[in-house]
Amino acid sequence: MRRVAPLACLALAIALAACGGPRALPPEVGFGPNPTLPAPAPQTIPQVKIAEAIGWPEGRMPTPAEGLKVQAFASGLDHPRWIYRLPNGDVLVAESAAPPRPAAAGSGGIRGWFQRTFMARAGAAVISADRITLLRDADGDGVAELKTPFLEALTSPFGMVLVGSTLYVANADAVVAFPYQAGQTRIAAAGLKVVDLPAGRNHHWTKSLVASADGTRLYVGVGSNSNIAEYGMEEEVERAAILEIDPAAGTRRIFASGLRNPVGLDWNPADGKLWVAVNERDELGPDLVPDYMTSVTPGAFYGWPWSYFGQVVDTRVQPANPEMVARALKPDYALGSHTASLGLAFSQGSLLPARFRSGAFVGQHGSWNRDPPSGYQVIFVPFSGAAPAGMPLPVLTGFLNDRGQAMGRPVGVAFDARGALLVADDVGDVIWRVSPAG
Numbered sequence: 001m002r003r004v005a006p007l008a009c010l011a012l013a014i015a016l017a018a019c020g021g022p023r024a025l026p027p028e029v030g031f032g033p034n035p036t037l038p039a040p041a042p043q044t045i046p047q048v049k050i051a052e053a054i055g056w057p058e059g060r061m062p063t064p065a066e067g068l069k070v071q072a073f074a075s076g077l078d079h080p081r082w083i084y085r086l087p088n089g090d091v092l093v094a095e096s097a098a099p100p101r102p103a104a105a106g107s108g109g110i111r112g113w114f115q116r117t118f119m120a121r122a123g124a125a126v127i128s129a130d131r132i133t134l135l136r137d138a139d140g141d142g143v144a145e146l147k148t149p150f151l152e153a154l155t156s157p158f159g160m161v162l163v164g165s166t167l168y169v170a171n172a173d174a175v176v177a178f179p180y181q182a183g184q185t186r187i188a189a190a191g192l193k194v195v196d197l198p199a200g201r202n203h204h205w206t207k208s209l210v211a212s213a214d215g216t217r218l219y220v221g222v223g224s225n226s227n228i229a230e231y232g233m234e235e236e237v238e239r240a241a242i243l244e245i246d247p248a249a250g251t252r253r254i255f256a257s258g259l260r261n262p263v264g265l266d267w268n269p270a271d272g273k274l275w276v277a278v279n280e281r282d283e284l285g286p287d288l289v290p291d292y293m294t295s296v297t298p299g300a301f302y303g304w305p306w307s308y309f310g311q312v313v314d315t316r317v318q319p320a321n322p323e324m325v326a327r328a329l330k331p332d333y334a335l336g337s338h339t340a341s342l343g344l345a346f347s348q349g350s351l352l353p354a355r356f357r358s359g360a361f362v363g364q365h366g367s368w369n370r371d372p373p374s375g376y377q378v379i380f381v382p383f384s385g386a387a388p389a390g391m392p393l394p395v396l397t398g399f400l401n402d403r404g405q406a407m408g409r410p411v412g413v414a415f416d417a418r419g420a421l422l423v424a425d426d427v428g429d430v431i432w433r434v435s436p437a438g
Contacts, residue, residue: 063398159209264344351419
């Protein structure tokens with residue numbers, strides 16, 4: 001039998017994946033409390049529309065909304081993903097990528113092959129620096145003059161939170177505690193494991209982290225090990241969930257579940273409720289299923305894998321589970337299909353223009369399986385009181401060039417001590433700072 005060259009196989013697979021899919025609806029119909037949910041179009045081979053990662057050419061940067069300006073707060077980083085500001089104004093950046101895949105996890109079949117191949121083209125398949133770097137802007141000019149390793153030899157770190165004099169870091173496999181003194185620029189002490197986290201296959205490896213107001217509880221977002229539990233529910237124990245951790249006792253419990261990949265976590269200052277940005281499932285067509293953000297009800301179930309956006313049944317998942325579907329809560333606000341909405345931060349302070357002072361900023365990493373692409377921007381969802389009110393506003397755009405290549409991809413969002421918005425860009429290897437123009 002004649003063998004087909006690997007490159008020919010790859011080209012054929014790309015061609016098959018990129019054609020024959022349903023026509024995409026306008027992106028805006030996938031936003032808001034009641035997004036358009038068309039009939040599903042299941043795909044054996046995922047549709048692929050990769051924005052090749054090329055980085056920023058000299059002199060280029062994202063495009064800010066009217067009334068805003070953008071500058072590089074820090075550059076030359078190594079795949080910066082998440083941001084956390086310390087009380088003294090220092091900014092911590094998790095430089096991180098997926099941990100090595102265990103041999104026992106297997107290849108994941110054609111779906112896994114597609115994901116590995118095309119994520120590499122999108123700039124996601126890099127070796128993790130396993131480091132947290134400290135940035136300091138002591139003179140207040142919007143540029144960090146100090147960039148220094150703060151914590152090293154971690155395991156794909158992501159979430160960070162300081163409680164008193166203890167800095168908690170969410171590695172891909174555990175929450176670890178480190179002693180911290182205000183102003184220090186490096187931690188050399190060994191970390192103390194607080195609690196293990198689900199690891200193994202790590203289809204979704206990021207572990208976001210926030211603390212309760214009194215510091216007695218930690219909350220960790222743990223993504224699923226699959227698209228729709230295709231490896232079995234035994235692979236999904238304590239996954240697709242937000243876990244509540246008691247750091248004093250070293251225990252954990254499920255706080256909310258049915259959240260396919262809960263990433264950005266933040267507290268709504270209007271009512272103190274926890275909110276989360278969630279990445280939904282793939283392979284149902286370009287307009288299913290919308291990613292979303294939602295307030296989190298303790299003990300609630302949000303549908304995954306049996307249903308989406310409340311109680312819309314995903315018939316691919318067998319056996320069916322009507323009892324769980326009947327429990328599924330509808331999320332508060334859709335963020336567009338396949339936008340990969342990761343970062344979430346509620347407004348802080350009064351530095352930014354008035355239209356950005358009550359609501360949530362969302363970092364949308366961008367699609368790999370939608371034509372035309374979606375995401376690749378930072379948006380602002382306005383709130384009235386404790387609830388979203390209206391369509392999102394653009395904050396930073398222009399991450400794709402006119403050839404459809406990704407010069408950058410936004411991830412985490414946070415605020416500096418002066419109230420400017422910081423955005424981690426893991427393709428551009430930059431932290432962008434967004435502040436008022438003029």
